[in-house]
Amino acid sequence: MAGNAFIEGATAIVKGMSLTFATMFKKKTTVQWPEEREGVKPRYRGRHVLERYDNGLEKCIGCELCAGACPADCILVEAAENTDTNRVSPGERYAKRYEINMSRCIFCGLCEEACPTGAIVLKHDYELADYDIPHMIYTKEMMLVPDPHVVKEKLAAMERQAGSVR
Numbered sequence: 001m002a003g004n005a006f007i008e009g010a011t012a013i014v015k016g017m018s019l020t021f022a023t024m025f026k027k028k029t030t031v032q033w034p035e036e037r038e039g040v041k042p043r044y045r046g047r048h049v050l051e052r053y054d055n056g057l058e059k060c061i062g063c064e065l066c067a068g069a070c071p072a073d074c075i076l077v078e079a080a081e082n083t084d085t086n087r088v089s090p091g092e093r094y095a096k097r098y099e100i101n102m103s104r105c106i107f108c109g110l111c112e113e114a115c116p117t118g119a120i121v122l123k124h125d126y127e128l129a130d131y132d133i134p135h136m137i138y139t140k141e142m143m144l145v146p147d148p149h150v151v152k153e154k155l156a157a158m159e160r161q162a163g164s165v166r
């Protein structure tokens with residue numbers, strides 16, 4: 001009886017140690033973040049952005065389908081009418097206010113799937129931790145991609161400035 005227990009114990013120790021030694025000589029997978037960063041899988045769902053069309057108009061039309069689809073109830077959309085003097089999106093309405101409470105988001109991607117215009121997209125940025133919950137309420141201004149026209153104008157101005165310094 002005692003002999004059997006000894007053999008079982010010794011076998012378990014040998015098994016455990018063989019696993020330990022096998023793991024010791026495997027290639028290390030530790031990544032020295034933040035100095036090193038590894039890419040994520042193509043379908044990874046990270047930080048949300050609000051997209052624009054190439055002409056600079058916002059893709060969001062304020063329809064609130066994303067908010068309705070969100071299982072965590074963390075999206076707030078307030079729509080307003082586009083006018084001839086203030087055209088923000090190609091539709092009748094645009095999102096005057098758009099917020100996501102990222103402290104509640106479970107990154108399921110249902111908002112992206114529900115969106116009829118491809119406006120809300122989950123990208124690959126995963127460095128989202130914060131100590132302060134109010135900082136985790138992402139506003140439209142935080143999520144909206146820059147207007148390509150404004151970016152182009154800024155770059156041209158920088159080039160002009162660099163040219164005048166030379």
Ligand code: SF4
Binds near residue numbers: 071073075100107
């Ligand atoms: S990813 Fe899911 S939980 Fe997060 S905002 Fe979109 S629908 Fe809501």
Ligand code: SF4
Binds near residue numbers: 066067077114115117
């Ligand atoms: S992000 Fe898409 S689904 Fe949400 S309000 Fe805007 S257009 Fe509608």
